[in-house]
Amino acid sequence: MRIELDVNGTKHELTVEPRTTLLDCLRDCLDLKGAHAGCEHGVCGACTVLFDGAAVRSCLMFAVQAEGSIITTIEGVTPAPGELSPVQDAFCETHGMQCGYCTPAMILAAHALLADNPQPTREQIVEAISGNICRCTGYTQIVEAIALAAERMRGANRPQA
Amino acid sequence: MKAYPFDYVRPRSLDEACSLLAGDDGARAIAGGQTLVPMMVMRLARPARLIDISRIAVLAYVRADEFGISIGATTPQGVVERNALVGAKVPLLARAIPHIGHAATRARGTVGGSLANADPAAELPLVAVTLDAVLSYRFGAATAEVPARDFFVGPMTTSLPAGGCLVNVGFPVWKGDRIGVGFREVSARRSDFAFAAAAAQVALGADGRCKRIAIGVGAVTDFPIRLASAERALIGSELRPEDVKAAVRDELDGHEMLADLHASSQYRRRAAVALAARAVADALCEAQTSRTDAH
Ligand SMILES: Cc1cc2nc3c(=O)[nH]c(=O)nc-3n(C[C@@H](O)[C@H](O)[C@H](O)COP(=O)(O)OP(=O)(O)OC[C@H]3O[C@@H](n4cnc5c(N)ncnc54)[C@H](O)[C@@H]3O)c2cc1C
Ligand code: FES
Ligand code: FES
Numbered sequence: 083m084r085i086e087l088d089v090n091g092t093k094h095e096l097t098v099e100p101r102t103t104l105l106d107c108l109r110d111c112l113d114l115k116g117a118h119a120g121c122e123h124g125v126c127g128a129c130t131v132l133f134d135g136a137a138v139r140s141c142l143m144f145a146v147q148a149e150g151s152i153i154t155t156i157e158g159v160t161p162a163p164g165e166l167s168p169v170q171d172a173f174c175e176t177h178g179m180q181c182g183y184c185t186p187a188m189i190l191a192a193h194a195l196l197a198d199n200p201q202p203t204r205e206q207i208v209e210a211i212s213g214n215i216c217r218c219t220g221y222t223q224i225v226e227a228i229a230l231a232a233e234r235m236r237g238a239n240r241p242q243a
Numbered sequence: 244m245k246a247y248p249f250d251y252v253r254p255r256s257l258d259e260a261c262s263l264l265a266g267d268d269g270a271r272a273i274a275g276g277q278t279l280v281p282m283m284v285m286r287l288a289r290p291a292r293l294i295d296i297s298r299i300a301v302l303a304y305v306r307a308d309e310f311g312i313s314i315g316a317t318t319p320q321g322v323v324e325r326n327a328l329v330g331a332k333v334p335l336l337a338r339a340i341p342h343i344g345h346a347a348t349r350a351r352g353t354v355g356g357s358l359a360n361a362d363p364a365a366e367l368p369l370v371a372v373t374l375d376a377v378l379s380y381r382f383g384a385a386t387a388e389v390p391a392r393d394f395f396v397g398p399m400t401t402s403l404p405a406g407g408c409l410v411n412v413g414f415p416v417w418k419g420d421r422i423g424v425g426f427r428e429v430s431a432r433r434s435d436f437a438f439a440a441a442a443a444q445v446a447l448g449a450d451g452r453c454k455r456i457a458i459g460v461g462a463v464t465d466f467p468i469r470l471a472s473a474e475r476a477l478i479g480s481e482l483r484p485e486d487v488k489a490a491v492r493d494e495l496d497g498h499e500m501l502a503d504l505h506a507s508s509q510y511r512r513r514a515a516v517a518l519a520a521r522a523v524a525d526a527l528c529e530a531q532t533s534r535t536d537a538h
Contacts, residue, residue, distance in 0.1 A: 083251065099248065100248070100249055100250065100251035100293070101245060101246040101247070101248050101249060101283075103280075103284070106245075121244075122244035122284060123244060123280075123281040123284055123285060124277065124280070124281045124348070127345070127347065130347060133350070133351075136321070136346075136347075136350040137346060137347045137350065138347050138350050138351050139277075139347055139348070139351075141244075141280075141284075142276050142277055142280045142281065142348075142351065143276055143280065143351065144246075144251065144276075144280070144293075146251050146253075146295075147253075147273075147276070147295060147297065150298075191346075191347070194346075209341075209346070210346055212345050212346075212433050212434055213344065213345025213346065213347045213348065213434070
C-alpha cells in the first residue's frame with residue numbers, strides 16, 4: 083500500500099505491506115533506529131514514539147494506521163543538530179541510562195508527560211514510565227532525570243530576575 | 244514477531260464498516276490494536292482482512308443521554324480517564340481506568356475493544372457488569388442492545404455476533420444521595436492484568452445506612468459477575484466489614500474460581516472476598532464524606 087507518513091516534521095511517501103508495524107517501518111524504511119525493538123508485542127515499551135503528542139507503542143500499530151497523524155521519534159526531539167533536549171540533557175547528567183536500550187522510549191514518555199503536566203509529582207513520573215522496562219538502572223536515576231528536566235523546563239519559561 | 248499478511252481497509256463511515264464486517268467471514272475489526280496486534284504478531288490471530296474502525300469520528304464520544312452517560316466504542320481509554328463528565332457522573336469508571344495497562348496502551352486502547360475482547364481480568368467489563376451498563380451494537384444495518392450481564396458469556400467470549408460492531412456503551416448514573424465508589428485489584432506488577440479485582444458503588448440514606456449498593460468481582464471467574472445476593476443482604480446495613488465479607492463469601496461459594504500458575508482458586512477466592520470488602524469500605528468512606536447530597 084502507498085502511504086504518507088509525517089515523521090519528525092517531514093512527510094514521507096512510502097510503500098509498505100499492511101502487516102508492517104510502525105516500528106519496523108520507522109527502523110527499516112526510514113532508517114530511524116531510535117525506536118528500539120524489544121519484545122515486539124507490547125510489553126516492554128522500548129518502541130515508544132509520540133503519536134499526535136501521546137506516547138504509544140509503535141510495535142502495536144501497523145504503519146498504514148499512522149497515516150494522517152504526526153509522529154515524533156527520539157531523532158525528532160533535539161532542538162538542532164548536535165544539541166540535546168532538556169530531557170536528554172538531564173538523562174546524561176543524572177546517569178539516567180546505562181546500556182541505553184530503554185532510553186529513547188523513556189525520554190519520549192517524559193516529553194509526553196511534561197507537555198501535559200509541567201510540574202509532575204514523583205508518583206506521576208513513576209506512573210508515566212510504568213509501561214517502560216529498564217533492565218539496568220533500577221529506575222531511580224531515570225525518575226531523577228525527569229524531575230530535573232521538569233524543574234529546568236519550568237525555569238526556562240520564567241522571566242529572568 | 245511478524246503478522247501473517249492481510250488486507251487493510253479504513254472505511255470512512257460506520258455504515259460502510261458495519262457492512263464490511265458483517266459481509267466477510269475473514270474480516271475483523273481493529274480499534275486500538277492493543278490486544279489484536281500482539282495476537283496477530285504472535286500468529287494467534289490471522290484475520291484475512293482488518294477493518295480499521297479507529298478513525299470513524301461518530302464512534303468516539305462521551306455524552307449524557309437516555310442511558311445516563313454513553314461512551315462511543317472507539318473512544319480511547321485515556322480520553323475517558325480524563326473526561327470530566329465521567330469523573331462526575333460515573334466515578335467508578337474513572338477510578339478503574341488507571342488500572343488498565345499503562346498510559347501508552349490507554350492512549351490507543353479503546354473502551355469498545357476492551358469490552359469486545361472480554362478478558363476475564365479486564366477492568367472495563369467488570370465496571371460494565373457492576374453498574375448494569377447497556378451495550379449497543381450493529382450487525383450490518385440492524386441494531387441491537389444487550390445488558391452487560393448478558394454480553395459476557397465466557398473467557399474472551401461475548402454474545403456479540405461474529406461480524407457485529409459494538410458502537411456504544413451506556414452507563415446508568417445514580418442520582419442524588421451520598422454516593423461513593425471503590426475499585427481494588429491485585430496484580431503482579433502495577434497495571435498488569437489482575438489476579439482478582441472488585442468494584443463497588445454505594446449510596447447512603449439520610450440515616451447513614453446503605454440504601455443502594457452494587458458489587459462486582461472480576462478476574463476470578465470466566466467473566467466478571469455482579470454479586471446480587473450479597474447486595475440484597477447488605478441493603479439497610481451499616482456495611483460493617485465483617486458483614487460485607489460474609490455476604491461476599493456466601494455468594495462466591497456458589498461459584499467456581501479460576502486457577503492458573505499465578506494464582507490458585509483458593510487464593511482467588513480469598514482475594515476476591517478481601518478486595519470486595521475493601522472496595523465497599525472505600526465506597527462507604529467516600530459516600531460518608533461526599534457532598535453530592537445537596538440536591
Ligand atoms: C502491556 C499491556 C498491558 C495491558 N494491560 C491491561 C489491563 O491491565 N487490563 C485490561 O483490561 N487490558 C489490558 N490490556 C489490553 C488493553 O490495552 C486493550 O486496550 C483492550 O483489551 C482492547 O482494546 P483495543 O481497542 O486495543 O482493541 P483491539 O486490540 O483493536 O481489538 C480487540 C478485539 O476486540 C475486537 N473489537 C474491537 N473493537 C470492536 C468493536 N467496536 N466491535 C466489535 N469488535 C471489536 C477486535 O476485533 C479484537 O478481536 C493491556 C495491553 C497491553 C499491550
Ligand atoms: S517492542 Fe514495543 S513494547 Fe516491546
Ligand atoms: S539503560 Fe539498559 S535497559 Fe535501561
